[in-house]
Amino acid sequence: MSRLTVPKTYKLFIGGAFPRSESGRTYEVTSASGGFLANAAKASRKDARDAVVAARGAVAGWAGATAYNRGQVLYRIAELLEGRRAQFVAEIEEAEGVSRAAAGAQVDEAIDRWVWYAGWADKFAQVAGNANPVAGPYFNLSVPEPTGVVAIVAPQDSALLGLVSAVAPALVAGNAVVVVASERFPLSAISLAEVLATSDVPKGVVNVLTGSPAEIAPWLASHADVNALDLVGAGALDWIDLEIAAADTLKRVHRPEQGADAAAPSLERIVGFTETKTVWHTKSLR
Amino acid sequence: MSFLEYAPAPESRAILSLRDRYGLFIDGEFVDGRGTPFQTISPANEERIAEIASANAEDVADAVAAARRAYERVWSKMSGRDRGKYLFRIARLVQERARELAVAESLDNGKPIKESRDVDVPLVAAWFFYYAGWADKLDHAGLGADPRALGVAGQVIPWNFPLLMLAWKIAPALAAGNTVVLKPAETTPLTALLFAEILQQAELPAGVVNIVTGAGETGAALVAADVDKVAFTGSTGVGRAIAKQVAGTQKKVTLELGGKAANIVFDDAPIDQAIEGIVNGIFFNQGHVCCAGSRLLVQESIHDEVVDRLKQRLSTLRLGDPLDKNTDIGAINSAAQLARIRELSDVGVAEGAERWSAPCELPAEGFWFAPTIFTGVETSHRIAREEVFGPVLSVLSFRTPQEAIAKANNTPYGLSAGIWSDKGSRILAVADQLRAGVIWANTFNRFDPASPFGGYKESGYGREGGRHGLGAYLAPAASRSARAARAVEASAAPAAKTRPAAKADAEAKPAPAKRSRRTSKSAEKGAAK
Amino acid sequence: MTGTTLVTARERALAVLGGDPDDATLRRYLHGIPGVDAVGLEQRAAALGTRSVKTSSKAWALDRIISLIDLTTLEGADTPGKVRSLVAKAQNPDPADPATPRVAAVCVYGDMVPYAVEALGAAHGDPDDGGISVAAVATAFPSGRSSLDIKLADTAEAVAAGADEIDMVIDRGAFLAGRYGLVFDQIAAVKDACRRPDGTSASLKVILETGELVTYDNVRRASWLSILAGGDFIKTSTGKVQPAATLPVTLLMLEVVRDWHRLTGHKVGVKPAGGIRTSKDAIKYLVTVAETVGEEWLVPHLFRFGASSLLNDVLLQRQKLASGHYSGADYVTID
Known part of the structure; x- marks a missing residue:
């Protein structure tokens, strides 16, 4: 006699908790073949607002952690993801309708990407920073610092890898993230949130919203307490309007990318959401 | 005659041979x-x-x-x-x-x-x-x-x-x-x-x-x-x-x-140099400096002493002919800017801050504004938040390093900041937490081509x-973003036009994707940073 | 010119320090004064050095520099003849122009004081009243390495011989070893030795020898210490150690004098000495004085230049200003 399975309720991930959308809305997520998979929470502008509050609250602690510590925390995500590999493979296989091998490759790549970015945490500042030989008796150093709260529209055509590719680099430098997951493939995003929740990532450092990017993104783009906007997955939206809205508070904006190369791993993605701070100090023996 | 008045020492204009009219170049x-x-x-x-x-x-x-x-x-x-x-x-x-x-x-x-x-x-x-x-x-x-x-x-x-x-x-x-x-x-x-x-x-x-x-x-x-x-x-x-x-x-x-930089003076600051730094921070170039230290944050325990010393020092500043080699404070750049400075100064008075201006005679012709200090400024005052872009200093106080950092960061701007203290560990920790692109410790308004300059937040980017x-x-050679841009262009941009790059990898050049519409008339004013 | 009395100075020090001037109390006090940022101090001095002093201001400055000079000879080879020559120059710096001001003082070793006094004759007097003072270096100048008794005898002898001003050196070794109480006591004792039988007192200039103190924090503390102990002047250098007077060091000492005046209402003089050779340099010092403590300090009992070759450069400049032509070395006297 076959056992009746217990399906998961997929909720949002805000401030380390898994709330339903305050709007009470959900939307139906279907498999590639059209079958019902789950009801995902359909985040509202208020959920976006709550996520920004949670992210802002997490910035100081995350940015203030040692780079070594951030690297370990990010590496820990890879460890946990590896342990739940089968779950993610099955989820992606079903959602994207790809082969098991393709789903497996995507999960492997996502895990490896965490590892790659984890290793950057205590190195990128050495590559992107500078000791500046100014013409005077000054110690002068430039270092990259996190921009703050980064809102991301995740790549829409990938359940896991696109999300990881956009979120991980923003975390490396110490930013906190509000990410709008792929509208079609939101379930892996929430499963990833479960991994994050049980990892050492502090509450609020990553906040995951599912629902309609077209509905949520404008609220994030115009939110004064968001410092940067990654439109990597917003190519199908009216992203120019988002960029214009972001300009009201001079947010740093990454324009959309599409195709296989979208959000490819790079140092630029880390440095792109940092601010170079230059410190001068007088020096003298006298 | 007072020695301190010095005789006029104008730089000769004879070195200039200006044309009467200049065209575009x-x-x-x-x-x-x-x-x-x-x-x-x-x-x-x-x-x-x-x-x-x-x-x-x-x-x-x-x-x-x-x-x-x-x-x-x-x-x-x-x-x-x-x-x-x-x-x-x-x-x-x-x-x-x-x-x-x-x-x-x-x-x-x-x-x-x-x-x-x-x-x-x-x-x-x-x-x-x-x-x-x-x-x-x-x-x-x-x-x-x-x-x-x-x-x-x-x-x-x-x-x-x-x-x-x-x-x-x-x-x-x-x-x-x-x-x-x-x-x-x-x-x-x-x-x-x-x-x-x-x-x-x-x-x-x-x-x-x-x-x-x-x-x-x-x-x-x-x-x-x-x-x-x-x-x-x-x-x-x-x-x-x-x-x-x-x-x-x-x-x-x-x-x-723009900017609204905090210049933070701790009670162990090298006081004479801090006073010079405050003066240089806000009165350099008549305060027409995006990174000017326009908000002086003084530790409460030395507030009165600092203000007193500052007033004494400002009283020795020489305002006048920009071409005189002894002039410390020149002219305000334009009538419009002078009006803006006057307006915000009036606001400061109306808000209840105490205004003090250095005793100096302003020339009859031209645009002039005496070096001015506002004390009793609170973080909620407009003169503590808006960029005056003139020789006007707002003085606020703080009690602890944490409070200094909080007040310094409490602005949409983030271009620069100053820290004055004799304690190295405190300077470095405060510098870490200030959200500003350039931090001057025990100095201010230093620039060098080797040193990156630019802001956080609404002070801009790059x-x-x-x-x-x-x-x-x-841009990187054949950059990833260029490839991605091509993809976007192909799928989203309605009327992309391409321009062959002259460099070898012409294909890598991101073609400008045209905006679908234009919502703003930008750069309508030649306002300064 | 008459220095302040020792009793007042000591009482003032006690009031400021809030306790006896022992090592611990002085250390607490001197190390509680705000630090000096060397880069900022040097930049401020450099900025003051860019003042452009022209025409009428320059004429005034040149005359004032002369009237603030301690015309100095401090050589092992000094003789009565050399001192008489120096005194003649002090009284009549430019034979071609009787309107040239006299210098403030001649500065000699203690054993040369009688010759200086004799040579000055009626011109001997307070420079604030148009006279020329005799200043004597004392206290085992320039090193200061001898016992206190000898330093006091050195001082008393010079005063007895007619010196109006004593340029003492502090014990830099004691200062650098943190024995502030000892330095204080020695200055106070020398100050005491400056007293004359009639109750008046020679003015005391305290030489810090800033070139050996090296750091600005040391200079600032030594300045406070010297003033607390009763010095009427603080002086940068003996001229025997490099670097001697520099503009940043003098600025710093002027800042201390300014702060002391604010604190107590009492005015102390400053004397940069050694290395100031040109009018251009000297004018920078005048500017620094005027913009730091105020023009009222540009009088002989509050500011002096310790210099030997400066005077002739000022005279050359003065001749240029008067005639409109550049002058030459043969048109000023060598001594």
């Missing part, structure tokens, strides 16, 4: 503009200096076309070594004509000759010298091997450091292999036009640098023109408009905007100076 020649010409005046006495051509949109298009031709036919094909040599030539010519440039700058801008002579012009030469050396070393700029120039850069600069901002813009752009169309501020075009003469002396190929004078509309036309890069220094308001204007394009942008400043004018 396009394709290596001075040409007439199609807009209505305007007069540039000395803000110290409102006397006319010269008539300046005004570029309309067609003139701007001509200039951009000239820059494009120069980019494709000459500059992008030239070796980095030779580009560098041109920049070295320019640096040397600036040094040779330093005194002339300093006099012209003080005449047109109103800043004291000792600043234009000892700060602005030497830094201009240093900037060209620094970036000259980069031109043949771009592989080491941090973007990987064989990075490529962006193409044509449209640059709009403010009136507070006219020639220095020109250098900040042009030197890295040319070193990286771009060509330039630059618009100086309406009230301070003079030194840019003298600089054009220097370019002729340097025999820089025609069209590599074009200078279009005019007001805000000229700047807006330049931002809207077919340029690959927009670099702007000026007010946050105009910067915001530019960011909107370029939204949806592939134009790369750097914005260096850096000028150093390796970072070079990167703002480069």
Whole structure:
């Protein structure tokens, strides 16, 4: 006699908790073949607002952690993801309708990407920073610092890898993230949130919203307490309007990318959401 | 006679041989503009200096076309070594004509000759010298091997450091292999036009640098023109408009905007140097400095002593003729700026802050404002939040380092900050937590071509100076983002047009995806940073 | 010119320090004063050095510099003849122009004081009243390495011989070893030795020898210490150690004097000595004085230049200003 399975309720991930959308809305997520998979929470502008509050609250602690510590925390995500590999493979296989091998490759790549970015945490500042030989008796150093709260529209055509590719680099430098997951493939995003929740990532450092990017993104783009906007997955939206809205508070904006190369791993993605701070100090023996 | 009054020591204007009229500098020649010409005046006495051509949109298009031709036919094909040599030539010519440039700058801008002579012009030469050396070393700029120039850069600069901002813009752009169309501020075009003469002396190929004078509309036309890069220094308001204007394009942008810097003085500060730093922080260049230390945060335990010493020190400042070598405080750059400073000062009084102005006689002609301190300023006051861009200091107090940091960061701006303390660990920890792009510890308002400069938050993005400043004018060879941009262009952009890049990897060049619509008229005002 | 009395100075020090001037109390006090940022101090001095002093201001400055000079000879080879020559120059710096001011003082070794006094004759007097003072270096100048008794005898002898001013050196070794109480006591004792039988007192200049103190924090503390102990002047250098007077060091000492005046209402003089050779340099010092403590300090009892070759350069400049032509070395006297 076959056992009746217990399906998961997929909720949002805000401030380390898994709330339903305050709007009470959900939307139906279907498999590639059209079958019902789950009801995902359909985040509202208020959920976006709550996520920004949670992210802002997490910035100081995350940015203030040692780079070594951030690297370990990010590496820990890879460890946990590896342990739940089968779950993610099955989820992606079903959602994207790809082969098991393709789903497996995507999960492997996502895990490896965490590892790659984890290793950057205590190195990128050495590559992107500078000791500046100014013409005077000054110690002068430039270092990259996190921009703050980064809102991301995740790549829409990938359940896991696109999300990881956009979120991980923003975390490396110490930013906190509000990410709008792929509208079609939101379930892996929430499963990833479960991994994050049980990892050492502090509450609020990553906040995951599912629902309609077209509905949520404008609220994030115009939110004064968001410092940067990654439109990597917003190519199908009216992203120019988002960029214009972001300009009201001079947010740093990454324009959309599409195709296989979208959000490819790079140092630029880390440095792109940092601010170079230059410190001068007088020096003298006298 | 009092010794301290000193006899007048005016720098001679004889070194200047100005033309009566200046045209636009396009394709290596001075040409007439199609807009209505305007007069540039000395803000110290409102006397006319010269008539300046005004570029309309067609003139701007001509200039951009000239820059494009120069980019494709000459500059992008030239070796980095030779580009560098041109920049070295320019640096040397600036040094040779330093005194002339300093006099012209003080005449047109109103800043004291000792600043234009000892700060602005030497830094201009240093900037060209620094970036000259980069031109043949771009592989080491941090973007990987064989990075490529962006193409044509449209640059709009403010009136507070006219020639220095020109250098900040042009030197890295040319070193990286771009060509330039630059618009100086309406009230301070003079030194840019003298600089054009220097370019002729340097025999820089025609069209590599074009200078279009005019007001805000000229700047807006330049931002809207077919340029690959927009670099702007000026007010946050105009910067915001530019960011909107370029939204949806592939134009790369750097914005260096306003600020409301906190200058934090702890009770263990080296007090005499802190006083000098406060004075230099806010009264340097009449406070027309985006990174000016306009909010003085003093530890409460030494507040009264600091204010007292500050007033004593300000009483020795000499305000007057910008060309007098002993002048500390020159003229306010324009009637409009003076009105803005007066308005915000009146607001300060109305808000209940206590106003004190240094006892100095203001000349009858020209635009002048006495160095002014507001005490009893609270974080909620407008004079503690808005950029005055004048010689007006707001004094606030704090009790603990945490409170100092919180107050310093409590602003949408984030350009610069100062810290004064004898305790190294505290300086470094506070510097860590200040959200500002440039932190001066036990000093203020220091600039160097090797040192990146630029803001957090609404003070803009991108850096000028150093390796970072070079990167703002480069893209990686066949970059990932370029490939992605092509994908976007193919799928989303309605009317993409392509322009072949002159460099080897033409395919890698991101084509400008045209905006679907335009919602803002940007750069309508030539406000300064 | 008459220095302040020792009793007042000591009482003032006790009031400021809040306790006896022992090592611990002085250390607490001197190390509680705000630090000096060397870069900022040097920049401020450099900025003051860019003042352009022309025409009428320059004429005034040149005359004032002369009237603030301690014309100095401090050589092992000094003789009565050399001192007489120096005194003649002090009284009549430019034979071609009787309107040239006299210098403030001649500065000699203690054993040369009688010759200086004799040579000055009626001109001997307070420079604030148009006279020329005799200053004597004392206290085992320039090293200061001898017992206190000898230092006091050295001082008393010079005063007895007619010296109006004593330029003492502090014990830099003691200062650098943190024995502030000892340095204080020695200055106070020398100050005491400056008293004359009639109850008046020679003015005391305390030489810090800043070139050996090296750091600005040390200079600032030594300045406070010397003033607390009763010095009427603080003086940069003996001229025997490099670097001698520098503009930043003098600025710093002027800042201390300014702060002391604010604190107590009492005015102390400053004397940069050694290395100031040109009018251009000297004018920078005048500017620094005027913009730091105020013009009222530019009088002989509050500011002096310790110099030997400066005077002739000022005279050359003065001749240029008067005639409109550049002058030459043969048109000023060598001594």
